[in-house]
Amino acid sequence: MTRWLDEEQQRAWRAFLDAQQVLQRGLEAQLHDEADMPHGYYELLVRLSEAPERRLRMAALAEAAVSSRSRLSHAVAQLEQRGWVRREACPDDRRGQVAVLTDDGYAALAAAAPGHVEAVRRLLVDRLTPEQLRQLRAISEAITRV
Amino acid sequence: MTRWLDEEQQRAWRAFLDAQQVLQRGLEAQLHDEADMPHGYYELLVRLSEAPERRLRMAALAEAAVSSRSRLSHAVAQLEQRGWVRREACPDDRRGQVAVLTDDGYAALAAAAPGHVEAVRRLLVDRLTPEQLRQLRAISEAITRV
DNA sequence: CCGGAATGGTTGAACACTCAACATCCTTGT
DNA sequence: ACAAGGATGTTGAGTGTTCAACCATTCCGG
Secondary structure, eight states, rough: OOOOOOOHHHHHHHHHEEEEHHHHHHHHHHHHHHHHHOOOHHHHEEEEESSSGGGEEOOOOOOOOOOHHHHHHEEEEEHHHHTSSEEEETTTOTTTTTEEOOOHHHHHHHHHHHHHHHHHHHHHGSSSSHHHHHHHHHHHHHHHHO | OOOOOOOHHHHHHHHHHHHHHHHHHHHHHHHHHHOOOOHHHHHHHHHHHSSSSGGEHHHHHHHTTOHHHHHHHHHHHHHHHTSSSSEEEEOOOTTOOOEEOOOOOOOOOOHHHHHHHHHHHHHHHSSSSSHHHOOOOOOOOOOOOO
16 A cells, blocks of 8 residues: 655665765754854744844744744753843734844854855865755745745 | 855755754645554664665674664564564574564565655655756765765 | 774763643624 | 634754763783
């Protein structure tokens, strides 16, 4: 009954799994070593830094960073601890919380970014042709598409 | 000084990040729900099941599963706890340990496999054209290539 | 053949993520 | 107006991963 993967599909899947591991491990290690933050936190800082006034509702931030609510809660608590983010009450919804990137948080992001971008290049971008990068985008969007 | 990513690269990178998250989350959830094991454990069982006599040196298993030694040690301890794997001393190297897949372990893998493969199809394979799957493989191999 | 370096593997602490349960607040239908 | 259901965000326990330190064994150059 099960539609197993054929040889071709199997190979592609395995190759992808391995690549994903290598990539993720590499990025995580670089950020940990040079900026002392996990990749997930970096993503949060990025999304916040790009938001108007550097602030976002928790739910919006969670969606932007493809994160669960729970994960975000824990992460923001940690970021607040470090002084990189602060929480504010949401004016028009008393349930709501708004995460705001502090100046220190922005500085931490700015300090981490060059090394991180270099790692992204070294591990991914510079290894692919422009054509492959376009393909990767199309593939990724097919995966994400609802 | 920093060679930032251009618009095109940025988009591809972000799309890939999102897709990776979605995929990983989906697979993890499926295996957790239907087979009560993390994806990493599943991978270990797969690699063991494909090895001659269903046994591998720890180091070899770590490499096959793209895992760190430490992670593997902890994971195998847990798998041993569940009775899915057992450790044996390595005859020709007194430092060595060999991980052996038990019958229970094989049964657990066989039970989990159909649901997992279906998830891989639903989340990845069936969303891509055969051509895209070939591209993904080439891209993945470019990332993994030393 | 010996001493230092490399390899194999484990351990414990610190940390991040997951899930389920929960409290609070908003919304909707009647 | 109000009850029921939905949404928002947090919490704590459980679990997996990482990192650094460690012991044991094997390898290798002099």
